[in-house]
Amino acid sequence: xxxxxxxxxxxxxxxxxxxxxxxxxxxxxxxxxxxxxxxxxxxxxxxxxxxxxxxxxxxxxxxxxxxxxxxxxxxxxxxxxxxxxxxxxxxxxxxxxxxxxxxxxxxxxxxxxxxxxxxxxxxxxxxxxxxxxxxxxxxxxxxxxxxxxxxxxxxxxxxxxxxxxxxxxxxxxxxxxxxxxxxxxxxxxxxxxxxxxxxxxxxxxxxxxxxxxxxxxxxxxxxxxxxxxxxxxxxxxxxxxxxxxxxxxxxxxxxxxxxxxxxxxxxxxxxxxxxxxxxxxxxxxxxxxxxxxxxxxxxxxxxxxxxxxxxxxxxxxxxxxxxxxxxxxxxxxxxxxxxxxxxxxxxxxxxxxxxxxxxxxxxxxxxxxxxxxxxxxxxxxxxxxxxxxxxxxxxxxxxxxxxxxxxxxxxxxxxxxxxxxxxxxxxxxxxxxxxxxxxxxxxxxxxxxxxxxxxxxxxxxxxxxxx
Amino acid sequence: xxxxxxxxxxxxxxxxxxxxxxxxxxxxxxxxxxxxxxxxxxxxxxxxxxxxxxxxxxxxxxxxxxxxxxxxxxxxxxxxxxxxxxxxxxxxxxxxxxxxxxxxxxxxxxxxxxxxxxxxxxxxxxxxxxxxxxxxxxxxxxxxxxxxxxxxxxxxxxxxxxxxxxxxxxxxxxxxxxxxxxxxxxxxxxxxxxxxxxxxxxxxxxxxxxxxxxxxxxxxxxxxxxxxxxxxxxxxxxxxxxxxxxxxxxx
Numbered sequence: 001x002x003x004x005x006x007x008x009x010x011x012x013x014x015x016x017x018x019x020x021x022x023x024x025x026x027x028x029x030x031x032x033x034x035x036x037x038x039x040x041x042x043x044x045x046x047x048x049x050x051x052x053x054x055x056x057x058x059x060x061x062x063x064x065x066x067x068x069x070x071x072x073x074x075x076x077x078x079x080x081x082x083x084x085x086x087x088x089x090x091x092x093x094x095x096x097x098x099x100x101x102x103x104x105x106x107x108x109x110x111x112x113x114x115x116x117x118x119x120x121x122x123x124x125x126x127x128x129x130x131x132x133x134x135x136x137x138x139x140x141x142x143x144x145x146x147x148x149x150x151x152x153x154x155x156x157x158x159x160x161x162x163x164x165x166x167x168x169x170x171x172x173x174x175x176x177x178x179x180x181x182x183x184x185x186x187x188x189x190x191x192x193x194x195x196x197x198x199x200x201x202x203x204x205x206x207x208x209x210x211x212x213x214x215x216x217x218x219x220x221x222x223x224x225x226x227x228x229x230x231x232x233x234x235x236x237x238x239x240x241x242x243x244x245x246x247x248x249x250x251x252x253x254x255x256x257x258x259x260x261x262x263x264x265x266x267x268x269x270x271x272x273x274x275x276x277x278x279x280x281x282x283x284x285x286x287x288x289x290x291x292x293x294x295x296x297x298x299x300x301x302x303x304x305x306x307x308x309x310x311x312x313x314x315x316x317x318x319x320x321x322x323x324x325x326x327x328x329x330x331x332x333x334x335x336x337x338x339x340x341x342x343x344x345x346x347x348x349x350x351x352x353x354x355x356x357x358x359x360x361x362x363x364x365x366x367x368x369x370x371x372x373x374x375x376x377x378x379x380x381x382x383x384x385x386x387x388x389x390x391x392x393x394x395x396x397x398x399x400x401x402x403x404x405x406x407x408x409x410x411x412x413x414x415x416x417x418x419x420x421x422x423x424x425x426x427x428x429x430x431x432x433x434x435x436x437x438x439x440x441x442x443x444x445x446x447x448x449x450x451x452x453x454x455x456x457x458x459x460x461x462x463x464x465x466x467x
Numbered sequence: 468x469x470x471x472x473x474x475x476x477x478x479x480x481x482x483x484x485x486x487x488x489x490x491x492x493x494x495x496x497x498x499x500x501x502x503x504x505x506x507x508x509x510x511x512x513x514x515x516x517x518x519x520x521x522x523x524x525x526x527x528x529x530x531x532x533x534x535x536x537x538x539x540x541x542x543x544x545x546x547x548x549x550x551x552x553x554x555x556x557x558x559x560x561x562x563x564x565x566x567x568x569x570x571x572x573x574x575x576x577x578x579x580x581x582x583x584x585x586x587x588x589x590x591x592x593x594x595x596x597x598x599x600x601x602x603x604x605x606x607x608x609x610x611x612x613x614x615x616x617x618x619x620x621x622x623x624x625x626x627x628x629x630x631x632x633x634x635x636x637x638x639x640x641x642x643x644x645x646x647x648x649x650x651x652x653x654x655x656x657x658x659x660x661x662x663x664x665x666x667x668x669x670x671x672x673x674x675x676x677x678x679x680x681x682x683x684x685x686x687x688x689x690x691x692x693x694x695x696x697x698x699x700x701x702x703x704x705x706x707x708x709x710x711x712x713x714x715x716x717x718x
Contacts, residue, residue: 313571
């Protein structure tokens, strides 16, 4: 899996490199008659904004490994410096280098001379490093929750819209700042100052707080939140409320909830108006399945593994396996229904999206849920749900990728024959129809899943215990 | 040795209604990578027994517990709880409670959320859970007051939560793996008295393992000594038992 992540990183870097070299050409083609550097400078602030968001979500704190070193004969200063310097080695700090250097080396160097270009690179990169330590500092302080970042994200989106609508232009601000920076190169000192400031903030904060208890207090106390409406559903409802708490109180499953929300936006890319007008629903259907069912995909593939830490307990408490499986399916159907209802807003784009999403939704709750449960009975790898969420591939293996492909293919089996030989509406109807049939047969399917589960129970248990 | 075996064998004759067997093991073998982890020919535990299992690390105590709870698959043989094979039915879950390690706790809940959850599974209302937990006030010493998640509690307190959740289920069979290991001395003594009381008053069948020979001989009337997966001695506890065990472990 490390190799796989490595490949992804390389791919991103290669893309950035190509982009960096072609940036000048792209800009002149997109904005003919304007100064490329001016345009370029206009986007830097946006880059920084997204840089901060991405870093906040994807970059992890290099604190966890300290514990064993604290009692060794290593100076505190050295440890803190080590932590800070080690944190620098991340793709986010490499990205601006490969993106900005080629552009600066070609366009800026031509127009302003190589020394200016060099200083420009310096200031941009130091600003990035400033961002780097700022995000680390914010994350260490933990007073900023992910929801603040969502707010920040919305704010940035707001600025972009304002830019489009010519109400307020962040680009002009950005252009002004960075052109000024370009013309007055000595200002690189300011950027350096910013980087050092954020570095030392981190440094002193860490020096003060490099104790074990600070490491441990991460999760804090909680507000009791009952889900009394769930209790009406008996044991199945209780199990669901435990699962919901699991998602809200642990990093990795929580991320999945967040992802399900973000994924609804995916429709802006997948639902292409041209395709809808021409009634070409193939790709749109696949999109709709993932938009309404992304929760099932992400949650379902580790269905039991989420509880791997206390699976021994789950298997000895007085819950029948049937009820346990039912609670899982009910939860997936519940959240899938919520995402479906929200994504219905795309109906404003075109009414045709509604039947497509309806079919995708029925497929998801009828067929997808069953499939994912069957696959989960063959997943013997445990998860540590408290670990960071993004780019965490623990417990992921080839099965998961095959599964994603299988979902697409299986959905096409229910859709394509009718869509090709009769028409798209027949395809949509057949998919809805099979979804409902499966849904009605769920009781029988649950028995099948329970059978499979019992067969693999010991393997799952011993796999989860290993970690 | 042969004397002990005879005693085990005589016990294996089918029990009358009065002396119903809580646990019965029949030619149970569990291997890990070809190495024997547990190998028990025959073992019967009567209802109302209080049994201690001792043995060095790797003797197979925890594996035996896992086999009793159907958490690992036996390579050979069967485990019966109340004459029903644990692998074939789920009935035993309704009268069995166990705490082997943190793997039995839902650690992202607060202790009370967890108690209510467990209570609900046994048809207890929140009020009756609260009422029942009152008797543990002394045992917990206020450790649960501040609504921390279970994952943030100390090991000892996690263990207390585990035990309280077990007792909340009013089990007929209670299985605890090294219950004294993480407790402070006062809590150890309280736990001893609690287990004694439950065993005497409610005829609760209790199985515990421990490395503390004093506790075990003090508490249990029957002691099983395990070595490399085998039960090598099956002792009825008396004044000589402690010495006998100490002599064994001295080697």
